[in-house]
């Protein structure tokens with residue numbers, strides 16, 4: 014199948030190359046000329062384990078190309094939207110300008126019968142809005158929402174071996190067609206019996222933000238326990254091990270430390286809270302404000318610990334911060350807790366950071 018991928022960042026570039034691995038012919042479109050050129054020359058613009066090899070392999074097949082020109086997406090049966098949805102400056106809500114621009118750019122090529130699939134993480138209600146826009150401007154075109162759950166550092170593995178597929182599809186005469194088009198896209202993944210949830214747009218959008226909210230809550234829960242452990246002399250790691258043996262709790266995402274950062278969890282819980290407010294359901298998510306607060310306290314606590322180690326003052330001290338990315342096996346510094354701590358330390362007066 015010929016497929017286009019609009020937006021070739023951490024998500025889209027891996028998605029594009031993985032689709033080639035699944036047997037398709039793919040064109041990746043990105044407005045960033047340098048990124049698009051680098052990808053086309055088999056140079057990964059970011060560090061992601063296994064991606065460089067996958068990119069080279071996919072390009073060598075002759076079925077993968079990259080361009081800044083959206084007209085190159087013409088003739089694709091499926092168009093994936095993979096652009097960023099960052100936090101708005103000074104607000105909690107998600108900035109949808111890139112999704113809007115990408116969706117509108119597709120109007121130059123979209124034909125009836127072609128399917129637009131959203132993969133970006135968006136506030137609930139976005140897919141319905143885009144479906145309405147396409148319904149008016151390209152009658153007969155199709156829309157689905159298919160959230161992505163990959164983790165950076167494991168992006169290639171997670172894309173090719175996801176633990177589930179979620180298809181958000183509107184009720185109607187075209188629903189079965191859309192489902193079978195997505196099944197064709199994910200052929201080998203579907204064939205091996207990967208769990209699949211076929212649902213409406215709103216549920217598909219919410220599955221993504223609910224999953225990230227749950228993960229963030231788990232991390233903040235154990236970090237709240239860490240605060241108590243510090244106050245009592247208890248050992249938070251042993252506590253996590255002991256509660257984690259209970260299958261209902263599980264040991265994953267119970268590592269206390271600097272808290273969560275990155276281009277997803279922090280902005281996604283905030284966007285979820287903002288959207289709940291718009292929907293008049295803000296009380297349902299007030300707990301996420303506390304999840305966020307606990308998380309930000311970890312960074313402050315790290316600076317306090319450094320000050321304590323430096324005899325109560327950082328003035329004139331030389332402090333090294335090892336590591337800048339938000340997690341291991343990544344070069345992504347978006348909302349990096351390490352950089353935040355480094356910036357706070359700098360403000361407190363070490364001679365160099």
Ligand SMILES: NC(=O)c1ccc[n+]([C@@H]2O[C@H](COP(=O)([O-])OP(=O)(O)OC[C@H]3O[C@@H](n4cnc5c(N)ncnc54)[C@H](O)[C@@H]3O)[C@@H](O)[C@H]2O)c1
Pocket residue numbers: 019020021022023024025042043044045048095096097098111114115118132133134135161162163164165276277
């Ligand atoms: N990074 C992850 O691990 C991950 C995992 C799951 C979901 N997501 C979600 O996927 C989306 C993308 O995240 P990302 O980390 O890949 O972001 P990113 O910033 O790395 O990549 C986004 C890309 O889109 C491009 N772009 C912006 N506007 C465009 C347009 N109009 N046309 C074509 N390209 C355009 C940008 O140049 C950039 O290369 C976000 O909604 C994010 O929440 C990310």
Ligand SMILES: O=c1ccn([C@@H]2O[C@H](COP(=O)(O)OP(=O)(O)O[C@H]3O[C@H](CO)[C@@H](O)[C@H](O)[C@H]3O)[C@@H](O)[C@H]2O)c(=O)[nH]1
Pocket residue numbers: 134161162163164165166225228232265266267268269270271272273274275276277278281339340341
């Ligand atoms: O026990 C833990 C686990 C993680 N972290 C931190 O949490 C952050 C996020 O880690 P992780 O979730 O592994 O990385 P992401 O690549 O941001 O992936 C999350 O965000 C993606 C984008 O939405 C989703 O697709 C993934 O499913 C979701 O795990 C990082 O700062 C980690 O250091 C902890 O502090 N303790």
